[in-house]
Amino acid sequence: MTDAVVSDRAVPVYQTAEFERRLRRRYAAEKRFRLYGIAAIGLALGMLAVLLGSVVAKGYTAFWQHELRLEVFFDPAEIDPQGTRDPAVLAQANYNTLARNALQSVLTDAGSRDARRAAGDLLSVGAAFELGRMVMDDPSLIGTRRVVSLPVSDEVDQLLKGNVSRALPEADRQITDRQLAWIEQLEAKGDLVSRFNTRLFTNGDSREPELAGLKAGLLGSMLTLFVTLVLAVPVGIAAAVYLEEFAPKNRLTDLIEVNINNLAAVPSIVFGLLGLAVFLNFFGMPRSAPLVGGVVLALLVLPTIIIAGRASLKAVPPSIREAALGIGASRLQVVTHHVLPLAMPGIMTGVIIGMAHALGETAPLLMIGMVAFIVDAPSGFTDAATMLPVQIFMWADSPERAFTERTSAAIMVLLGFLIAMNALAVILRKRFERRW
């Protein structure tokens, strides 16, 4: 039989043209599949590059802010005519006049009342406030002349950054021709300098773009996420360990498992409504507090952490459990000495995903009053606070042009915060990691 078959064909089957053709087709299919894969990765990377590129291109300018170097005379007659140096008197003084006097002395034709006002508008409304703070920190400044750097108004800053064209007719821009001439005069003298925008990190929110900062949002995010972390991680890991290692497999645990999986897919606004109904209305917790935000976000990320935790516990080979049990370890010892440390990297990955999710949420915060204009940075878990994504949302909604670049800058800060948080988690994960 076999001899006959062999003699029927002059060449073996793997050398026929038909075989070659099929082989080539299989190779080609594989190659195509790889190309699709590379194209998919390329597309994803391309989209990410476009996204990051547009954010960075729009936002990097916000990290710099123009300041005006001005020699200010801290006139005692203006600040403290009686010479009492009483902080209440110093706080009430009109520091705008100081700035305007200084501007009048360096600008041409800035003497009239009207011109002094127009010149004063070149500076931010925060300039007077900063002068006041300098005097209150150091009353010995009174009576001296100092060169100080004061923030310019957002319109001037936008013009200097080239975001508003100088060629436009006067009626179409917010800077008048007279102010433009002054700006050019100051530019020629080199008094308008571009500095790193520290106010973006040291100030709270503001309606003036040049003064608006992320401090309140950053601190709010930190406090809220801390609450989320201390609530969600222990509860999540405990739930995962119990369900995976101890719970009997029956109808009830099946039901719980289905519910946890479904909970992970519940829209986040629902958690906000829950927070409003339970924590604010029933328990009477304070509105806008990081504490409530943290608890709501903890509920939001719990399913993610439980699911990831169970998956990584399941991935620990049963032989390890059996070996430990075999040498006489109790079930608890098996879990705490062997299974949990081995599963830790996977659990940490779940925690990272969950916390990153929590960091970017705004919808649940809306219902519990954390989407609000809050200037003062929170100093505790029950102070009113917002979070970074809320800050981004509110800046994107503001009509002032200068908020456009600040919105993108805030997105970059949020991404930086996320990367820092994840880097910490990755370092922790590396330390926990154990090979077998």
Place this chain on the structure above:
Amino acid sequence: MLTKKIALAGLAAAAATLALSGAANAQARDQIRIVGSSTVFPFTTATAENFGRGGKFKTPIVESTGTGGGMKLFCAGVGPQHPDLTNASRRIKKSEVEECAKNGVTAITELNIGYDGLVIASARSAKPVNFTLAQIWKAMAKEVPVDGKMVANPYKRWSEIDPSLPNAPIELMGPPPTSGTRDSFNELVMLAGCNKVAEVKQALPDAKAHEKACVTIREDGAYVEAGENDNLVVQKLTANPNAFGAFGYSYLDQNRDKLQAAKIEGVEVSVENVQAGKYPVSRSLYVYAKNAHVGVIPGIREFISEYTSERAMGDDGYLVDKGLIPEPKADREKARNAAVNLTALQM
């Protein structure tokens, strides 16, 4: 060991949480809380910031909940867990006053802080346009009367409505239904425009059906829902000179280098025209204060007197820089008196 530590940390955190929330409830609030309209939000926040800079009081917390949502929170009761002031882009309704009274909020001070104008704007590169309200309604309504019958809106180009309008596809970017600006758009533009078209009344004699037909906006892509104060709208309008956008006056004011406003019924949008009541699509903005909280929450009296001061809502005030259209001087005086005397609202 590890789980024990984690479990202990969790328990400690939970305990601390409860303790903290208990402590927070016990103490009264020392920071003013404001809710309400997103249209008034930019003005109230600017005032709050200036007020906080004075250093005597904490900067008030301002939430943007929409006029209706704000009223609901405001009227929920008296006590530190309820807000002290609410912003409104329309006058408080009688039903809301009753709701307030039912919950013990009886004395309310009404402050009329100024006006907001709704503008229909396009890119500067586009040709200036003069709309009548009826034309805008015909372009935006879901159903319009043709030969005495209501039919699905057949207009695709502005010039089909009136030859004087540009020969370009109808495209208007307007606020989404959740926004207060949409309420004003419905009331000031759609309803007013609709009332000028006599055929609608003939086709729909029933008042309810008539009103519903008036404010139902077409959904075939001619009306594009966009954020009301979204920088994206400016970008879209500059990119497409045929498109129009509907938003608040402050937004136009900040983007005059890129946008121009269409005339409505032949009237240009300007501070003078709004004050004189000539510009048809403008509305009054209000702030309501809870008198029962004055003296309990520190700073309310000072805050509303800052709000109504000449340096805030006056002709050259900082709120005008933010796009508020100031009231005439006599009305400003009236608001100031209400703020000083805490005149309770009578309805």
